[in-house]
Amino acid sequence: MIDTNLIKANSKDISERLKLRNYSFDEDLFANLEAQRKKYQTETEDLQAKRNTLSKEYGLLKKEGKDDTALSKNIESIKIDLDTCSNKLNEIQSSLKEFLLDVPNLPDDSVPSGVDEGSNKKIREHGEPAILKGKDHLEITSMIDTESANLLAGSRFAVLRGEIAKLQRALIAFMLDKAAEHGYTEYYLPMIANTESLTATGQLPKFSDDLFQLTDDYFLIPTAEVPLTNLYRDQILNLNQLPQKLTAHTSCFRSEAGSYGKDTKGLIRQHQFEKVELVQICHPDKSFEALENLTSDAETILKELNLPYQVVELCSGDLGFSAAKTYDLEVWIPSQETFREISSCSNCTEFQSRRAKIRFKEDGVSKYVHTLNGSALAAGRALIAVIENNYDQKGAINIPQALQDYTKCSSIKV
RNA sequence: GGAGAGUUGGCUGAGUGGUCGAAAGCGCCUCCCUGCUAAGGAGGUAUACGGGCAACUGUAUCGAGGGUUCGAAUCCCUCACUCUCCGCCA
Numbered sequence: 001m002i003d004t005n006l007i008k009a010n011s012k013d014i015s016e017r018l019k020l021r022n023y024s025f026d027e028d029l030f031a032n033l034e035a036q037r038k039k040y041q042t043e044t045e046d047l048q049a050k051r052n053t054l055s056k057e058y059g060l061l062k063k064e065g066k067d068d069t070a071l072s073k074n075i076e077s078i079k080i081d082l083d084t085c086s087n088k089l090n091e092i093q094s095s096l097k098e099f100l101l102d103v104p105n106l107p108d109d110s111v112p113s114g115v116d117e118g119s120n121k122k123i124r125e126h127g128e129p130a131i132l133k134g135k136d137h138l139e140i141t142s143m144i145d146t147e148s149a150n151l152l153a154g155s156r157f158a159v160l161r162g163e164i165a166k167l168q169r170a171l172i173a174f175m176l177d178k179a180a181e182h183g184y185t186e187y188y189l190p191m192i193a194n195t196e197s198l199t200a201t202g203q204l205p206k207f208s209d210d211l212f213q214l215t216d217d218y219f220l221i222p223t224a225e226v227p228l229t230n231l232y233r234d235q236i237l238n239l240n241q242l243p244q245k246l247t248a249h250t251s252c253f254r255s256e257a258g259s260y261g262k263d264t265k266g267l268i269r270q271h272q273f274e275k276v277e278l279v280q281i282c283h284p285d286k287s288f289e290a291l292e293n294l295t296s297d298a299e300t301i302l303k304e305l306n307l308p309y310q311v312v313e314l315c316s317g318d319l320g321f322s323a324a325k326t327y328d329l330e331v332w333i334p335s336q337e338t339f340r341e342i343s344s345c346s347n348c349t350e351f352q353s354r355r356a357k358i359r360f361k362e363d364g365v366s367k368y369v370h371t372l373n374g375s376a377l378a379a380g381r382a383l384i385a386v387i388e389n390n391y392d393q394k395g396a397i398n399i400p401q402a403l404q405d406y407t408k409c410s411s412i413k414v
Numbered sequence: 415g416g417a418g419a420g421u422u423g424g425c426u427g428a429g430u431g432g433u434c435g436a437a438a439g440c441g442c443c444u445c446c447c448u449g450c451u452a453a454g455g456a457g458g459u460a461u462a463c464g465g466g467c468a469a470c471u472g473u474a475u476c477g478a479g480g481g482u483u484c485g486a487a488u489c490c491c492u493c494a495c496u497c498u499c500c501g502c503c504a
Contacts, residue, residue, distance in 0.1 A: 041464060045473045052473090055485045059432045068484085075484050236461085357462095366461085 001100050001354040008034065017106050020113045020316035025103065033096045040089040047082040051075065101205055105351035107316040108288075108325040114315030121315065123327065126299070127308030130389065134334030137387045138266050140397070141414040146266070155264070156256060156271040158380075163412040167399075168274065168383045170406035172249050175276040175301055175376055182297045184247035184278055189227040191250050192218050197230040200356035202322035202348075209257045212271075220253035224277035225373040229352055232281055232369075237360040242369065243282035243290060247376070249274065267380045268333075268340065274379035280372040281358065284350065287370035288325070291347040295327045298343045298376035304402040307385050308332035310339050324349040329377070331385045342381045345374030 007014050007030060015025040054075050061068045107113075112121050138144055143164035149157035160168055176186055194217045198204040203211060203222060212220040221227060228246045237244075252275050263269035278297060282290045295311065302309045314326040323346035330339035350368040353359070359366040390398045397412045404410055 038464075041473085045464065048474085049472055051484080056432070058484045062484085063432090072484065079484085 001351060002103055002106060003350070003354065004034065004100070014106065018104065020111075021104060021107050021319055022115060022317050023104050026099075030099065033092060033099060036092050037089070037096055040085060040092055044082065044085045044089050047078055047085055051078050051082060054078065098205075101199065101355075104321045105202075105319075105324050105348060107319055108347070108349070110288075111319065111325050112313065112315045113317075115317040117315070117318045119315035120318055120328075121313045123311040123313050125308075125310040126303060127306065127332070129308045129332040129339075130334045132334075133337050134388050134391060134393075136266060136335030137384045139335075140387055140391050143414070144267065153271075156269065158267055158270060160383075164383070164387075167386065167397075167403075167407060167412065168379055170403050171379050171382050171386065172274055172276060173406050174403055175379070175382075176247065176249055178301050178304070179247035179276065179278060179297070179376060182245070182300075184245040184297075187228060187231070187246055187248040189224060189248050189250055191221050191227075191253075193221050193226050193230070194218065197226055197233070200233055201226050201229050201352050202355065206321065210255055212253045212255055221250060222254045223252050223275065223373075223375075224248040224250040225279060228277060228279040229281075229358075229371050229373065230356060232358045233356040235358055236366055237281070237358075237369065239283075239360055239362050242360055243280050243286065246279045246281075247276060249276045249379075251275075267384050270380060273381075275375050276377065276379065278345075278374050278376045281353075281369050282372065283360070284367065284370045287347050287349060287372060290370075290372055291325060291327070291345060294372050294374050295329070295345040298329055298345055298374050301377055301382075302329060302331060302342070305382070305386060305400045306402075307382075307389055307400075309342070320344070320346060322346070322348045322351050324351065327374075331381065332389065333385060334388045340381065342385065343375040343377050345372070347372050 002014065011027045011031065015027050018025045054071060058068055058071050058075065061071060112119060114120070138146070141164055143161040145159040145161060146157075148159040152159070180186060192214065195204060198211070198219055203226065211222055214220065227250070228248055231246070232244070251272055253272050256269060256271060259269060267273075278294055280290050280294055299309070299311065309329055309331045312328045312330055314323075314328060319326055326344055326346040328341050329343040329345070331342040332338075333340045348371045350370055352371045353368040356371075358369050358371070360369050361367075386400065386403075387397055390400065391414075392398060392411075395414055397414060399407050399410050399412065
């Protein structure tokens with residue numbers, strides 16, 4: 001949520017910046033709602049103040065046994081006005097909130113402008129992508145079983161068997177250990193979140209179609225960013241508690257509505273996948289520095305797995321709803337002869353902390369923290385990358401050195 | 415799932431219809447006293463939002479939501495959570 005004072009002060013500027021990310025901000029509607037909010041709030045509070053004083057007087061009169069009919073009438077009429085006024089106020093406040101919850105975060109000034117991914121900017125590259133087009137992961141091994149998954153649940157699910165299931169588990173354990181090395185505290189979390197949590201991090205109310213909803217107030221999480229960030233919801237931290245660095249492995253669930261026909265083959269786009277997430281809660285002055293660190297924490301894993309990848313800075317039009325600045329890490333997928341997103345590291349500035357009311361106290365003043373998140377990494381996609389980039393073309397997958405402590409073997413027969 | 419008890423400020427804990435944003439203690443902060451240590455004294459110490467250049471001031475908040483009342487921390491209803499006992503269970 002954007003600071004309303006900021007909008008009031010520079011409505012034009014805000015509107016321009018939001019245009020960069022293809023959001024058209026209705027300045028007039030906002031100004032109108034905000035003006036009305038102010039009017040009705042002041043009026044309501046005045047009436048409440050009046051009622052409070054008169055009620056006190058009434059009490060005194062009663063005590064002294066004096067006549068109270070005139071006062072009683074006066075109070076009654078104030079109550080009627082107050083009722084109308086506060087109803088109106090509630091109505092406007094919820095419209096205003098609805099309006100504001102729909103507005104995406106402001107792109108940071110450093111973000112390249114552009115309408116779509118075509119304007120994303122490659123920052124750096126690491127490793128040597130394979131020259132020849134390779135087999136895809138489904139062709140390489142039958143231990144990824146989409147047919148069974150289809151039988152059990154439907155499309156966009158996978159059953160992993162034997163060594164491949166173990167390989168994914170090894171990847172997750174490796175990633176968690178790396179996160180711990182980088183100072184992140186490991187969490188085990190509910191994989192169901194409620195409406196409030198999902199609203200705080202920005203998935204709701206706008207993107208409910210992307211979520212699996214279980215019941216009225218239960219949703220499967222689309223990422224561990226949701227529970228991890230919400231751990232601090234409604235809290236005021238001490239300055240010395242910052243930064244907080246958290247990590248968790250969870251399953252992630254996405255409806256993938258609107259992606260029919262996209263990446264239908266293999267593990268690339270699933271309804272359920274495993275991911276290790278990094279989250280940082282930090283001082284506003286440190287968040288852009290923290291984004292560089294968090295991104296490099298995620299990169300370390302790709303480096304140690306010897307996977308070729310590139311780092312891309314998203315342009316304004318390609319930013320996610322809550323992000324002010326994002327780096328995508330894209331890993332080389334030989335069968336597709338292209339780089340595919342395997343991590344997305346974002347600085348959400350105070351967008352989520354305003355929604356979640358996560359603050360810290362500095363010099364006696366409470367301020368909003370900045371929140372950051374990034375995958376380190378998406379395990380399903382990492383699995384594909386490891387399989388395809390290490391297939392020896394003869395029936396074995398060579399396990400990267402860094403993983404061998406976990407797999408207890410140096411290659412897998414497929 | 416059944417029965418009972420509870421939820422008040424950073425903490426402990428008073429408060430059963432008005433003078434209560436809330437006693438007292440602890441903690442914390444400022445100042446005073448004191449040549450160390452220890453002790454003592456005075457004052458201050460929630461959050462959000464609104465109005466005001468500011469000093470300041472208004473409103474709301476005693477688990478959450480609704481209700482009764484001129485007036486609710488206090489009475490009524492619903493819900494959540496915690497604890498104890500029983501049942502069941504990984």
